[in-house]
Amino acid sequence: MATGIKDKVVILGMGCSKFGERWDANAEDLMVEAFEEVTKDAGVERHQIEAAWFGTAIEDQHVGKSGVPLAMTLRLPYIPVTRVENYCATGTEAFRGACYAVASGAVDIALALGVEKLKDTGYGGLPQRGRGNLNNLYWPNLSAPGSFAQLATAYRAKHGVVRGDLKRAMAHISVKSHDNASKNPKAHLRNRITEDDVLNAPMVAEPLGLYDCCGVSDGSACAIVTTPEIARSLGKTDLIGVKALQIAVSNGQELQYDEWDGSYFATTRVAAKRAYQEAGIRDPRSQISLVDVHDCFSITELVTLEDLNLSAEGKALGDVLDGFYDSAGRVPCQIDGGLKCFGHPIGASGLRMLYEMYLQLGGRAGERQTGNPVFGLTHNLGGFPSQNVSSVTIVGRLGA
């Protein structure tokens, strides 16, 4: 019987570039920016890194394929570098690879780095890209907002929610993330907005308006992981351990079998259940200190809070409006601004979320610090509600 990852691996250090429209920077510059921070934070030098995982999703926009761009950019000394891509869970996949390498005993110290340089397309939104030759023949020419907007239509239909009420809860989610990001110097969008701004914004994909959509950003984030023993031997205290690493991937049931109703993420429910089990968490609503979920769109955040079993099904709307997930609420959500405002350089996003958890758990989040957190949960959702990759990661104080 597998025992899981809990506390077998600790985060030795993390780094994160400034996110945003980085007209000044190539992907390589962003990688260096994050890497310089992580090596200083971890107190290790590049020759101590024994293996690396490199996450990037839309590589044809910047560095191209393979692990070579990471090794070339950071001048890594002929170590194994594995390039991973798994939609928006790419950064988390890189982290998972590094953690598993350490947990297996194959290496002592591993690096996970994610990067995306998206702002060289010439237009707003994510870059246009092929879906595969056969898919191109029959898939709708769907955009990310268009596919996630359908969550809202199905959620409304299932729970009998009035359109205006759902829009108002979605607006609250975005207003909260902008508030949080205003305190985050590395965030892409730091302006504060009002509920009216959200409700009156131009429509992107019915019912998602401009402020229901996250930023499209350039950025990089990374982590260096090792075992608790090695971390202590390097003089580290107050260690932050990896509690759970779970990923669930759609197999066609949502898209092609007649059960799923379109109002939730089947994958996230499975990944969350497994993650809580792996981390030994019985009551997430009371035990999880804070969360960073994959708020690519406001409706995604709302639905995900139910799928993570933080709100009961159909009740996230009320919890959101009651401030349960605000910065001063019981479970702050997107305390760093989330994808919405910190930004969403795809390959970096999972690691960026962990960066914030790492700062919060270490009491180093400055103005954004949320008391004394014990468990932080991060979540990624890549693809479309009907076929996706969902990851749930839990980190926390070692031994908790």
Add this chain to the structure above:
Amino acid sequence: MGNEVGILSFGAYIPRLRLQRQAIAAANSWFNPGLRGLAKGERAMANWDEDAVTMAVEAARDCLAGFDHRAVASLYLASTTHPFDDRQNASIAAGALHLRPALRSLDAGGSLRAATSTLVTALAAAAGTEGPTLLAAGDHRLAKAASPQEMQYGDGAAALLIGSGRPIAQLVGAHSETVDFVPQFRAHGRAHDYAWEERWIRDEGYMKIVPRTIGALLKATGTEASAVSAFCLPCTLSRVIPGVGKRVGITDGAVRDNLVAVCGDTGAAHPLVMLIQALEDAKPGDLILVAAFDSGCDALLFRVTDAITALPARRGVKGSLARRKEEAIYQRYLAFNDLVALERGMRAEGDKGTPLSLLYRNRDMITSLIGGRCRTCGTLQYPRGRYCVNPQCNALDSQDDQSFADRPASVMSYTADLLTYCPDPPAYYGMIQFDGGGRMMIDFTDVDEGKVDVGTPMRMTFRIKDVDAARGFVRYYWKAAPVTSA
């Protein structure tokens, strides 16, 4: 009873958009003030995702209602606007209609008589053919801005099933004359017609060649012109149709309306469109004369039989005409037909190349909308995977062909997307659930704002998916349309 030869069934398709001629005149009469005189009524306008093939497919589906489509032995597709010069257009339609592979097929074109000439041929051959012949005709003719043709042309399609059985109409006789009289022409590679003076077309063409042809037909069949109950002759020139009727002795009451006011001239399809509308009004024993003029003339005389009363209800021409949406934005017509250099945005620039080997391998799935029905658990699914999608089953290679084209469906989730590229934004798409099982994420078409929601009944329709402009390849697939607009 049951072994006579003739027309067994009919079907029609007129696209629902009706461009208001007033809108054309408002845009162009500054240049051609003569257009004001034509600014009455409306013309059928294909959606951006429709062409001669897709419209002919829809007419053929209408025609085959109540008939075994796998029995069809021949498919003829008539048009002057076939999307492909080399790639049989009929074979695309055959795939969409999921006709049997053992099929004779032919594209007919080159003249506005393409459909009537093919009809004569098909009727002549019907007695010796082992299965019925499906004749589908569709046209989507382009015209230059501010031309009279832009006002007069309409888009549309019609289909007839010809063979032995219980025909609703039998051929009394047919006569054709072939004359290199050129009212208009469209040279190879040209987008638009070049037309000669209307007075000449009228006086030397319609008023001489058509009466001669009809006269010969009536004489050969021993028919009194006054016995003709319906006279169908496509022509947009004023007073010509009653003039021809008078010249050959057909009564005024028998002259059928040319539908130009409500639909426009649908080109090669139009003789059939008018014939079908006459059949919709006909009673047993009626004599219907249909003629088409272009590079000569075809004239066919039909006698309607008792079987017409038993033909199952269908959309037909009348249903198609009733299904309409007024289009008052002339610019949309220009944009749909690539008649203006529209800034489509960078998102429209993606490479749309199609691997032909891949398309061939997946032709059932893509062109015929065939999914699977699991023999083990009965689950309907699309596309058909090697393993059944039912998590309690997952059987390997357990699925039989299951067509989804004619299954009713309803909306499970949807969006109206303004970000993604669509020639007619917003792009409507979503998940539809089929009655009896199966679902798919698919493009919607013919959607009106506010007229689609969770639960809206949908119908599948064969359309253009996108066009690979770099290589000139049209990609076809299916879309879901609200039943109320389909």
